Amino acid sequence: MAIMRRIVFWLFFVMLGVSVAAQETVQPTTEFEFLTEYGYNLTYQHHANFDLKARTTINRHFELDAALQLSTVNHYTAAVSTRAVFPLPVGDMYLQNRLMYKLLCFAKLYDFNAALSLGYRMDYVNVELGLFARVMDEWKRPVHSEVEPIIEPYNILYRIEAFVRPQASRWNLSLCFSNIDDYQMERMWQPLFMLGGYFCPADHWKVLAGVECKPTGMFHLNAQFYGVVARVGVAYKL
């Protein structure tokens, strides 16, 4: 736990430092997203999720996301993500950290993930590669217990996303292959396939929709369907 605390502290420090050092400033913008999700998987069967997300661009070099998910299967997820953006002649490079805390009330368990990744985004493509660590533990483990939390220190994070139009367009579609999304970090051998899109019917407003498919056993070389999530929602830009 001491190592995790140190990692989190340094990630925060680096992000703060990059933000303060940013010379070029733009008007901060914030976008709020509200999505409802229908999900089915072999474990929970049918369930629904409600997502609330805020994306803030503080300046040209610093972005901050915060997300909250409530699920009908009695688990709750909070996530914070910061990005230090380094504009390049073509596209942006970014250093991103994610902190995700999942409270599994039905199991009296928490699952905390911390990730650091390096990404590159252009009009039509976004790629990201990084590492994340996981700590899982029961809520009320006695302080003097000899049992230790489950620590999975080395996981690879990857995300490859392609868009059919430039990312700032009025509508867009994307296809994504990754082991993470806004509310989960799967082990590296457990990929997610996502199809998403949005449309802006009016200034400030966006309609969002997407489907996410999770197979299992791909790296058992015995792949099969595990779960699917369909989501729709709206976004409002301040």
Add this chain to the structure above:
Amino acid sequence: MKKIFFLLAIVSLTACSKNLDLVGMFAGQSPQPDYRFDKSMEHNAAVGPRDLVLSSDDYRFYVGTDTHVDEKYEHTAQYLRDFRQDPSASFTLMLGDLINAQQNIPWVSEMFRDSCGTKRDRIYITLGNHDAYFNQWGEWQQEWGSSSYSFDVVTPNAKDLYICIESANGTLGNKQTRWLKELLEQSLNKGYRHKIIFTHTHMFKKDGSQGHTSNYAMEETYELTDLFSRCGVDWYLCGHDHCREITHHKGVTYIIVDALEEHYNNAFYMIADIGEQMHYTFVPVGEQD
């Protein structure tokens, strides 16, 4: 044209290796877990209970896994010989990945039974992902019957529950999950002394040794670990990783047993001594690093 290209791609992928089912990365070639579970239940109903009645409250069993038998199998042979010759060993659990290459299941299964001599009916086995490659479930089922079952070990003053779950696809599937929940929840009122789950896939991914092996989806990890803790499971025995790891989580001990695979320089098997207390020891096989 597209169909021809697709077929050619599948054929060439399959031809790449006789050990690795690369097509299975996109669609497992054996029937899906729910189908296998149904077939296992049909078999269980046909053969009846597999309970073992032992004359002492203290007993011993052997655990071996990931034998990946190909042409040479000295590690496996030593394991089976040790089990056969140990008079206090009552039965063995085999945790999957019996074979490596195609067409090995029939002769390897026969070799296992022959090597165990009079204890040939004391082998309790589960299906590993390698056993299910290349649509080999049919062969496997013909040899071993069922990949999901439970049995009681009944001693003069106690009763222990053993549950074999099948995780060759990295999931238990719908039906097996329901069956497992029901079985474990019912077990709460049956006065079991110990409860042991055995399967192939490991639950956690704590170190670099698991770089090459995949787990359950996180949702399934949360759900199963909670179920095991709520229902008083003592041990979760598995292989898949090839490298020993012992984890205590919410009252359950999760044990990954080392592989017995040939050419593997850290091959071990596990001996479990069960009484009021439960103890395990690991026995080296072959050359060690």
